[in-house]
Amino acid sequence: MLKSFADRQHITYPLLSDPDSKVIRDYGILNETSKPGTSSYGIPYPGVYVVDAQGRVESKYFEDDYKDRVSTADILARQFRAPLNAAPGAAETKHLLITTAASNDIARPGLRIALSLDIELKPGMHVYAPGVQGYIPIDWRLDEGGPAAKRQSFDYPPSEMLRLEAIGETVPVYQGHIQIRREITFGQEAVLKPLVAATGEVIVKGSFRYQACDDRKCYVPEAVPLLWRFKYEGLDRQRAPSEFQRKPN
């Protein structure tokens, strides 16, 4: 069964069989909500461990919802700060340039991925960091009711304190270049499939709101629409050849 699955999915790394769920039990991740005698008995809580060469856990990635899966590209982004190159997009305003990207270019039900926003402030411009008083801070929103069914919480990067001599204030700002990353989990099939466009695309929509100022004046607050385009890929429902299929015992 593993051989046929590995061939079909072009998997070249070792794919291991745990027929009696012994390893799953040793790791303490047997899903006990699946009862003995049912076809799903013996399944683990799905997840990923990153271990060092001595076998010590460096980090682990498990999802609260058993139908969700973290993508490998997202793990590389979180663990190793790998650059995000998929689903690229760009926008420009009078004050800044925005480049958008994602860890993956496909959208699959329950897949957890990373999105990024690179902001390049034009010379002399600054925008305000969250927590600022009296100004509008930057705000990266993602539309509700869209493909991004779960929008994980995230941190804005550290800001710098800027002294505004003209008005005698010191405020938290961003200047130059900043990158913000966050994660989303696509909705399950029932949510995601109806959102697939005729082109086969799934589009995550959002906006970037900010108020830009230079050393002379502040400009009208803006909201820049943002788009991430993904190719929809349904769940792989192909079964193993019948001679390999697990028989209920």
Next chain:
Amino acid sequence: MAKRPLIEVAIWTLLIAASHGQIIKTGPDAGQQVPDFSARDQEGRNQTLKSIMGPKGAMLVFFRSADW
């Protein structure tokens, strides 16, 4: 008395987890050693934690099945 808030947090955590119908187990924590194993791969070869280990470590992925 000092311990009570902790207990309440624990109970609330349990209640929240229960209300979502999920208390998932995630096995060894960061810094802990993972158990060794011995299992067959797709080519019929026996593999252990040591045999699959790369120079910098490894990624262990647990999933449900290669079939339904």
